[in-house]
Amino acid sequence: MRHYVTVKIWEPITQSARTMRYEVPLAGVLYSQHLGEITGVDAVMTRELEIEHVEYQMVLADLDKAVETVRIVLEDAGAPSGSEILFRRDETVERIPFGRNECLAIYMDGINLPDKVYDTCSCQDLANLIFEPLKSLGGEIRGSWVGRNETSIYLFGPDAEAMYSLLKPIFATYPLCQNARIVIRLGNPDLHPRTVRLPLHENPEAVKQVYWTKKQGTG
Numbered sequence: 412m413r414h415y416v417t418v419k420i421w422e423p424i425t426q427s428a429r430t431m432r433y434e435v436p437l438a439g440v441l442y443s444q445h446l447g448e449i450t451g452v453d454a455v456m457t458r459e460l461e462i463e464h465v466e467y468q469m470v471l472a473d474l475d476k477a478v479e480t481v482r483i484v485l486e487d488a489g490a491p492s493g494s495e496i497l498f499r500r501d502e503t504v505e506r507i508p509f510g511r512n513e514c515l516a517i518y519m520d521g522i523n524l525p526d527k528v529y530d531t532c533s534c535q536d537l538a539n540l541i542f543e544p545l546k547s548l549g550g551e552i553r554g555s556w557v558g559r560n561e562t563s564i565y566l567f568g569p570d571a572e573a574m575y576s577l578l579k580p581i582f583a584t585y586p587l588c589q590n591a592r593i594v595i596r597l598g599n600p601d602l603h604p605r606t607v608r609l610p611l612h613e614n615p616e617a618v619k620q621v622y623w624t625k626k627q628g629t630g
Contacts, residue, residue: 414447416469416498418481421598422491422514423462426454428554433467437484439510446480447471459558464598474500477626482509491567493599495551508601516597517582518561520590523611530589534562540585541566544577563591571595581611 418517420433434449441447451468455508471477484495486509492534494510538552550568557563568574576593582588590611595602 412472414471414474414498416471416478416481416496418467418469418485419464419495419497420467420485420490421464421493422493423554423556424465424538425462425554432488433485433490436488440480440484441477446473447478461556461558474498478507482507482596485509486511489567491598493602502615506588512567513572515566515574515603516563516594517588518563518594519587519590520560523563524589528586528589531606533584534564534587537585537587538564541578541582545574548573548577550574565575565597576588
């Protein structure tokens with residue numbers, strides 16, 4: 412019997428990244444165990460053309476065994492909390508939540524900061540600063556997005572609040588983070604995300620000078 416299943420992964424992940432992280436391992440397991448196949452993939456966008464979540468359509472042969480296999484493979488691949496497996500059984504829609512990681516997203520102001528900030532700071536420099544502290548919590552940087560007014564970096568780890576607490580001193584003092592919007596538990600609204608807006612510095616020169624560099628940045 413054929414069962415039609417939808418999987419929602421609440422992660423702003425690009426096509427190339429999702430292919431390697433999710434589609435390749437999942438398709439391989441489904442094929443090798445004769446459990447079904449992935450029949451379609453859609454990226455759902457926000458109004459700002461940022462990926463909100465990804466939806467996979469699948470046809471599965473054995474509902475219970477195959478659904479549990481899908482959950483295990485995607486969780487092991489790093490699927491975030493709030494992800495969902497949806498299917499119909501006996502005229503009733505069932506929803507199985509899954510995922511273990513949480514997302515902390517920092518959206519940097521791309522238009523309102525002093526020119527000196529954009530000339531001397533970059534997203535890559537910020538990523539370099541947060542890499543080691545993030546790693547200590549079992550977290551990782553999974554990508555970024557460039558919009559009309561903001562540029563984001565997506566951080567994933569077991570606990571978004573813990574990541575924010577650890578990285579808050581860097582966010583508070585790195586010049587490019589002025590007026591940034593930080594979303595804790597970005598993703599499924601069921602996770603009750605919260606947003607923190609960082610202040611603008613009235614005197615940019617008072618910001619810790621250790622972060623100023625001579626290297627040109629993209630912001």
